[in-house]
Amino acid sequence: MPADDTVPASGAASTARLFYALWPEPPLREALLAHQRAWSWPPGVSLTRPERLHMTLHFLGELPRALLPALAAALPPAQAPFGMLLAQPVLWRGGLAVLLAPEAPAALVELHSRLAAALHALGLPTETRPFAPHVTLARRAHQARPPLQFDPIPWTARGAVLVESVRPHGGYRVLAEAPG
Incomplete structure (x- = not known):
């Protein structure tokens, strides 16, 4: 997925709500949607919109836009393709319905760790x-x-990709992707 090189307009917010993620290609997104449709949903559910489906690696929260170049540069180079299976549907506390990869491949664990180290080097906290x-x-x-x-x-x-949660409409914008 190409990065969106849009520069914030004059007067735009000086912060951005950010996260690192794995971003699904269209065929995978379609498979996730088919799985989502197979659930029995209660009234009042809030289904994740198709364009928002992803796997969060690190949620960064609201950060100054001045950090965007450093956060983009922290993305490790793309690596050899690695696979995983999304194989376990789970309803987590708080009413969160997820499709879990019960076994994280070593390459995914390494990517997660490398991003955590980069965030720590920037003085930013990570999930415990x-x-x-x-x-x-x-x-x-x-x-x-x-x-x-x-x-x-x-x-x-x-x-991985660096993603911004765009407000007020709630969409996502990919700001940078792993080089290579």
Whole structure:
């Protein structure tokens, strides 16, 4: 996915809500949507919109835009493709419905660790909970029921992207991707 080189307009916010992620290609996004449709959803659920499906590696939060060049430069080069299986539908506390990769491949763990080291080098904190690679399918999904049977979804990835959560409409914009 190409990076969006849009420069914030004059008077734009001096901060941005950011995260590092793995970004699915269109065929994978379609498979995730098919899996999402197979769930039984309760009234009031908030399904993740197709263009927002991703796997968060590190949530950075609201940061000064002045850090964007350093955060983009911290992306490790794209590596040899690595695969994982999204194979475990789970309803987490708080009504979060996710599709989990129960076994994180070594390359994904290494990518997550390299990004954490880069963030620490920039003086930024990282999440203290263990990394659980997943894609969020819905929020406010209390009492949702996952499909009884489904084929695990293979994901082949190469590198991370830096993403901005764009307000007020709530879309995402890829700002930078792993070089190479």
